[in-house]
Amino acid sequence: ETGVTQTPRHLVMGMTNKKSLKCEQHLGHNAMYWYKQSAKKPLELMFVYSLEERVENNSVPSRFSPECPNSSHLFLHLHTLQPEDSALYLCASSQGIDRPQETQYFGPGTRLLVL
Amino acid sequence: GQNIDQPTEMTATEGAIVQINCTYQTSGFNGLFWYQQHAGEAPTFLSYNVLDGLEEKGRFSSFLSRSKGYSYLLLKELQMKDSASYLCAVRVLGKGGFKTIFGAGTRLFVKA
Numbered sequence: 649e650t651g652v653t654q655t656p657r658h659l660v661m662g663m664t665n666k667k668s669l670k671c672e673q674h675l676g677h678n679a680m681y682w683y684k685q686s687a688k689k690p691l692e693l694m695f696v697y698s699l700e701e702r703v704e705n706n707s708v709p710s711r712f713s714p715e716c717p718n719s720s721h722l723f724l725h726l727h728t729l730q731p732e733d734s735a736l737y738l739c740a741s742s743q744g745i746d747r748p749q750e751t752q753y754f755g756p757g758t759r760l761l762v763l
Numbered sequence: 764g765q766n767i768d769q770p771t772e773m774t775a776t777e778g779a780i781v782q783i784n785c786t787y788q789t790s791g792f793n794g795l796f797w798y799q800q801h802a803g804e805a806p807t808f809l810s811y812n813v814l815d816g817l818e819e820k821g822r823f824s825s826f827l828s829r830s831k832g833y834s835y836l837l838l839k840e841l842q843m844k845d846s847a848s849y850l851c852a853v854r855v856l857g858k859g860g861f862k863t864i865f866g867a868g869t870r871l872f873v874k875a
Contacts, residue, residue: 650805650807652805688771688867689867690767690864690865690866690867690868691850691852691865693862693863703860704859738805738806745860745861746860746861747861748793748794748813748854748856748861749794749811749813749854750854750861750863751796751808751811752808752863753805753808754798754805754806754807755805756803756804756805757803757805
């Protein structure tokens with residue numbers, strides 16, 4: 649248990665569906681992240697939120713839409729996805745974003761399959 | 764550009780020692796992390812090095828040489844539960860602030 653939970657753990661969706669991934673952290677952290685993890689590829693940073701404000705958007709397609717209603721919760725809204733979006737989506741949190749040793753605490757991920 | 768290289772897979776025997784290497788070419792270096800990720804689970808923090816040298820933490824040690832752009836993770840007295848992916852990640856400081864850049868990970872298989 650890392651203090652970061654994600655739901656659902658597995659998701660299968662069609663290309664025309666709309667779904668949302670949820671992340672919650674119980675660590676009192678101020679920063680939250682979404683990553684995409686594909687087989688044999690490095691973790692790809694998608695979005696970073698600090699104190700509920702989006703501070704980074706790494707050229708992610710608009711079919712992925714993040715939402716951070718408060719510092720403990722982070723959502724990733726999905727619509728009209730493509731099969732190549734199938735991957736493990738990891739959420740992480742950290743105390744902040746402006747220190748060298750900013751250890752990130754990860755959730756277990758949502759395994760997404762787009763048909 | 765920023766680049767991190769580590770072997771894709773390694774196999775070692777229970778009770779043995781294994782060294783997982785990581786080389787990086789980055790600008791604005793501000794430290795190197797190692798994370799462990801078991802299949803289907805969250806990556807978990809193992810170590811952070813910002814100064815040259817070896818840091819030991821139980822059966823795991825991490826080494827850094829900033830001049831060579833090189834790090835390794837050393838696992839001693841291997842156990843079956845050490846079978847996992849090991850992610851090398853570099854912390855860099857650029858115009859937009861700090862970022863953590865991950866390598867693709869090394870899958871370690873520990874056999875009996």
